[in-house]
Amino acid sequence: MKTSGARRATWAGAFAAVALIVAGLPLSGSAFGDQDGAEASTVRSATGGETPDPAPPPPGSARLRNAPALSGPGWMSGGATRLLAGGYMIRFLDRRAAEWLGPYVRASAAELARITGLAITVDPEPAGYPFPRSRGEIVVGALANPCVVPADGGAWRAVTDGSGTPGWSCGFHARGLPDTVTGGHAYIDTSFFTADGRPIARLGEAGMRNHVSHELGHTLGLGHPDDAPGGCLRGTDSGEAPVMCTVSNGYQDSRAGQYVQQFDVQGLRAFAEAAGAPVPPQGRVTGLDGRCLGVEGGRPANGTPIRLRDCDAGVGQSWIVEKDGTLRAMGKCLDAPGDGAADGTRIDLFDCNGTAAQKWAVDARGRLVHLAGGKVLDLAAGGPTDDRAVVLNTPGQGRGQLWTVPKQPPAAGRVTAV
Structure with missing residues (x-):
């Protein structure tokens, strides 16, 4: 590939299945x-x-x-x-x-x-x-x-x-x-x-x-x-x-x-x-009334608020559930600013950084637990039902704390390496 402009970064990739002499x-x-x-x-x-x-x-x-x-x-x-x-x-x-x-x-x-x-x-x-x-x-x-x-x-x-x-x-x-x-x-x-x-x-x-x-x-x-x-x-x-x-x-x-x-x-x-690989699950995270967890405005900037809205086909509502406990959309992570210790902490999108502020787990009741402090994903009080801010709160019994997260589909059969 030949390019012009200030910068161009490329990947030159190649695999060989047999012994090959590189020169010529x-x-x-x-x-x-x-x-x-x-x-x-x-x-x-x-x-x-x-x-x-x-x-x-x-x-x-x-x-x-x-x-x-x-x-x-x-x-x-x-x-x-x-x-x-x-x-x-x-x-x-x-x-x-x-x-x-x-x-x-x-x-x-x-x-x-x-x-x-x-x-x-x-x-x-x-x-x-x-x-x-x-x-x-x-x-x-x-x-x-x-x-x-x-x-x-x-x-x-x-x-x-x-x-x-x-x-x-x-x-x-x-x-x-x-x-x-x-x-x-x-x-x-x-x-x-x-x-x-x-x-x-x-x-x-x-x-x-x-x-x-x-x-x-x-x-x-x-x-x-x-x-x-x-x-x-x-x-x-x-x-x-x-x-x-x-x-x-x-x-x-x-x-x-x-x-x-x-x-x-x-x-x-x-x-x-x-290839039958255990690809991390991807899809919508749904909450109250079947609405979807999404990135406000579909903007990937750090600090963009996360909201519950009517579901759409945008990539801002497509989440990958990683093995490391992160939930990723648009190449970034679901994040609780600071240590997430206070009720009402607003949830946003941020560069993935490996910290506990971005680690989550689903408990037996279907709540998304923030591993850093044990609080759970919840809906902010008030506001229209079709556009609610998402926050951390102390675990309770409210329906706003219940979420459905993409799961790995059951394997159709044993994966055999080739």
């Missing part, structure tokens, strides 16, 4: 998404690739006729429809990659594991080169000019000798099993770093987080979700384009490296669910 590795002609090659920029990425696998079945085959959807609002598959139930190990090509890319890879891997419910781990020890990648392994490297951009739309190549096209990161995923992402490899161009391994000023920390996360998204099978040439949907949760967008300024705010909930994360959830 030929890739299929469909290895990458659309290339906006007419504009000049030094922050570019060629992404969404697929390493060669056995030829896919013909279009009329049963497997393709019955394949799951390959896209949704704001997300698109690069060709796969499922992840490995056994998860993935991310490894570094060499010591430089481990030192320069390590912090960004570890942060993104933690987010990927949380979103998918899969084991996605990072090995801090360099894999070395050449390295025979096993199923479920992703190798990432930081190299000078690692990508050869085809002049005629043909096959892309990854190289290790610096002979690639300057200023591009590239990556590919492999499907060693039908429809399944089985591994890969990714390369970030070292021109995006200073000599001592820091992101260049034009990119910055947020840009590099986005850059690495974008490429890791490709290693898990996500493609570019552009809805028009040179454009992507803009999220109501951030006002920005998805992490996986090819155009400039895709998700560049302070949370870059996480996923825009209504976009990229839904594609990852779809792939993980197809």
Whole structure:
């Protein structure tokens, strides 16, 4: 991908199901998404690739006729429809990659594991080169000019000798099993770093987080979700384009490296669910008279009040119930300011920070208990029934303290790792 503008962060992701020699590795002609090659920029990425696998079945085959959807609002598959139930190990090509890319890879891997419910781990020890990648392994490297951009739309190549096209990161995923992402490899161009391994000023920390996360998204099978040439949907949760967008300024705010909930994360959830992974439950949290817990105005700014309102289709009423006790909407957490010790404490939305102020549990009566102080989610006194503020109060018997929270559906059968 080639972009212009102040900053662009990308993810160059690639999985390999078999041992592959990196230098001069030929890739299929469909290895990458659309290339906006007419504009000049030094922050570019060629992404969404697929390493060669056995030829896919013909279009009329049963497997393709019955394949799951390959896209949704704001997300698109690069060709796969499922992840490995056994998860993935991310490894570094060499010591430089481990030192320069390590912090960004570890942060993104933690987010990927949380979103998918899969084991996605990072090995801090360099894999070395050449390295025979096993199923479920992703190798990432930081190299000078690692990508050869085809002049005629043909096959892309990854190289290790610096002979690639300057200023591009590239990556590919492999499907060693039908429809399944089985591994890969990714390369970030070292021109995006200073000599001592820091992101260049034009990119910055947020840009590099986005850059690495974008490429890791490709290693898990996500493609570019552009809805028009040179454009992507803009999220109501951030006002920005998805992490996986090819155009400039895709998700560049302070949370870059996480996923825009209504976009990229839904594609990852779809792939993980197809693998039978225990994806965290997602849906509406309903209270009094069947109304929905939601983010006021659908605004994701820190401190936005949480209210009970008539249910709608907005993402501000779509909550993910995480294993860590958080309830997340629009990429942020249900939060009680301070320690939540006082009755009447107003509930809001805030950046997830791992504190007890954002941890909740449902008790036997159906009350949402704030773990920091033992108070429960309740409705503020007064106000219209279709638009009530949400607060913390001492546990009682009122119906305003009863909530229905999304639950994990019962497993259809035992999940077997492939």
